[in-house]
Amino acid sequence: AQSVTQLGSHVSVSEGALVLLRCNYSSSVPPYLFWYVQYPNQGLQLLLKYTTGATLVKGINGFEAEFKKSETSFHLTKPSAHMSDAAEYFCAVSALGAGNKLTFGGGTRVLVKP
Amino acid sequence: DAMVIQNPRYQVTQFGKPVTLSCSQTLNHNVMYWYQQKSSQAPKLLFHYYDKDFNNEADTPDNFQSRRPNTSFCFLDIRSPGLGDAAMYLCATSRYPTDVAPQHFGDGTRLSIL
Numbered sequence: 177a178q179s180v181t182q183l184g185s186h187v188s189v190s191e192g193a194l195v196l197l198r199c200n201y202s203s204s205v206p207p208y209l210f211w212y213v214q215y216p217n218q219g220l221q222l223l224l225k226y227t228t229g230a231t232l233v234k235g236i237n238g239f240e241a242e243f244k245k246s247e248t249s250f251h252l253t254k255p256s257a258h259m260s261d262a263a264e265y266f267c268a269v270s271a272l273g274a275g276n277k278l279t280f281g282g283g284t285r286v287l288v289k290p
Numbered sequence: 291d292a293m294v295i296q297n298p299r300y301q302v303t304q305f306g307k308p309v310t311l312s313c314s315q316t317l318n319h320n321v322m323y324w325y326q327q328k329s330s331q332a333p334k335l336l337f338h339y340y341d342k343d344f345n346n347e348a349d350t351p352d353n354f355q356s357r358r359p360n361t362s363f364c365f366l367d368i369r370s371p372g373l374g375d376a377a378m379y380l381c382a383t384s385r386y387p388t389d390v391a392p393q394h395f396g397d398g399t400r401l402s403i404l
Contacts, residue, residue, distance in 0.1 A: 185330075219294075219380055219395035220333070266332060278393065280332035 178203045178269045180281035188287045195239075195254040197284050199267035202248065209250040210268040210278065211241055220266065226250065237261070262288045293317070294396035296381050302402045303371055311366040311399045313381030319394070321387050322364040324356060325380040327398070333380055339364060340387050368401075376403045 183198040201207055208227050212220040224235025231243040237260075241252045250267060264285045268278040294315045303309040313322065321340050325333035337346045339358045353375070355367045368375055378400050382393035 217299075217398070217400065219296075219397045220382075221395070277335060277338075278333075280334075282332050283330070285330075 178207065178271065178279045180267050180269050180279055182265075182267050182281035182284050184284055185282060186285050186287065188289060189257045190289050191259055192256050195252075195257045195261060195286065197252040197265050197267075197286070199241075199250045199252065199281060200248050201250060201267070201269045203269055203271055205271045208270045209241075209243060210270070211235065211239070211250075211252050212266045212268060213237075214264045214266065214283075216263075223252070223265075257286075257288050259288050259290065262286055294381055294383055294394050296379075296396035296399050298399060299397065300400050300402070302404060304404050305373065306370045309368050309371055309401065311368075311379050311401070313364045313366070313396060314362050315381075315383045315394075316362070317383055317385075317394060318361060319383035319385050320361075321384040322358060323382040323384075323393060324364070324366050325382065327378040327380055329377075336366070338387075371401070371403050373403050376401055 179202045181200045189195050210225045211223040213223050214220050223239050224233045224241055226233045226243045234240045239254045241250050243250050264283050266283050267281040270278050297312045323338040324336045326336055327333040335347050336350045336354055337356055353369050357365045378398045380398045381396045384393050
């Protein structure tokens, strides 16, 4: 079984400040990890993914995440927040043999203050 | 551009009146998924099709059914909608269930129950 916990359902950052969204996972097999962004009344858009190999993963819109197996974490960061980053962010886990079924965390809503 | 299209974007129905939501894809993907996303919650997988093989999640209510007449289209039928079924319904696709390729999402249909 797999599960995902996102710490903080709401995060408020100032424009230009660091964005840090926390994600911890549980998986009995090597995980595949994803971050998605959802803008109001839209579907989910993939930001980045980790499958194997390099543990620091770069995605779109300046986001990156680091897979830390020892900490079972996959935190998402962006050095400088932009107003357009205001959205909801979901961390998700899957694995080979899981039928590509994604298990999502509860989501973190990001507010960017001018 | 290849994409996942959901129609309608907004659907209003009456309590107990059957409703059908539509999803089409031009990606020629083998797998199509339906997720339910209630307000401020993570998406929850209802079921998926791998080609013509239907896979229901164990906790999906019997009130929810699906049809996939061909590769491009998939429908979600709610036989007798209750107030608790008001949600955003997201369609997603993948090429194969064993791929680590992330699922591509449509923009969703927001269902309201009167």
